[in-house]
Amino acid sequence: MTRWDIFIKETEGGIVATYRQRAWDIAKEAYGYVTTKDATRAGIPAIELVKLAARGRLRHVARGIYRFDEFPATKFDQFFEAVLRVGDDAFLVGDAVLSLHDLALVNPRRIRVATRRRRRGKLPTWINVEQSDVPDADVTSFEGIPATTVARAI
Structure with missing residues (x-):
């Protein structure tokens, strides 16, 4: 035992x-x-x-x-963590969405995350939070990560 x-x-x-x-x-x-x-x-x-x-x-x-650090790292980890850190209604926007989808030669230094409500509290410098009233129809999920649609990101 x-x-x-x-x-x-x-x-x-x-x-x-x-x-x-x-x-x-x-x-x-x-x-x-x-x-x-x-x-x-x-x-x-x-x-x-x-x-x-x-x-x-x-x-x-x-x-x-x-x-759990036993989980192997993926290219999506930092995006997922950024959304978790910002809060329940957070989602990726702009170049973060393009990078998530591997659609452009972008590797943003800061991950852009939007939320519909004001966010207080300190976040790491690699997360850029913005308040945005994006319609629900423009928010989707890619690989389990909330993000705006690619069309909206462009």
């Missing part, structure tokens, strides 16, 4: 997953990231993410955002 086995409960229906396993399942769909909001929706108390980070099983990225 390992020290992690104490977090696994056996029931009549089988084995109940640990908090780490449940967080991992969320992260599989999100480039290795898990937010406290998503974790709470999945029945994982927010404090459990803090504990996993303290044990080195998860990396704290920003307030309410964690990442």
